[in-house]
Amino acid sequence: MVNSILLAILTMAAVTYLIRVLPLVLIRREIKNKTVRSFLYYVPYVTLSVMTFPAILSATGIVWSALAALAVAVVLSLRGCKLPVVAACACATVFLVELIPF
Numbered sequence: 001m002v003n004s005i006l007l008a009i010l011t012m013a014a015v016t017y018l019i020r021v022l023p024l025v026l027i028r029r030e031i032k033n034k035t036v037r038s039f040l041y042y043v044p045y046v047t048l049s050v051m052t053f054p055a056i057l058s059a060t061g062i063v064w065s066a067l068a069a070l071a072v073a074v075v076l077s078l079r080g081c082k083l084p085v086v087a088a089c090a091c092a093t094v095f096l097v098e099l100i101p102f
Helices: 001-026 034-058 061-077 083-099
Strands: none
Touching: 034 061, 061 083
């Protein structure tokens, strides 16, 4: 039992290490291809979005309140509001939408 857990931990560590080290080892010069550079620029944003969006929809008891809060948060953030304001307004939106009987 202990050996299988240790093997699993070592395997995960090796895979994580390889994923982080291989690009540094294999790509030694600057990437000049515009398509590849553009792809690599947007990877962190896409990854964060893919991880966050399902959590937003399942964070509340009613999906409609989550969608309303998401819409409010997107609008406020596009208008340049600070993060605490966006978060507070999204929370208030969830509270108000869940007061409505469906």
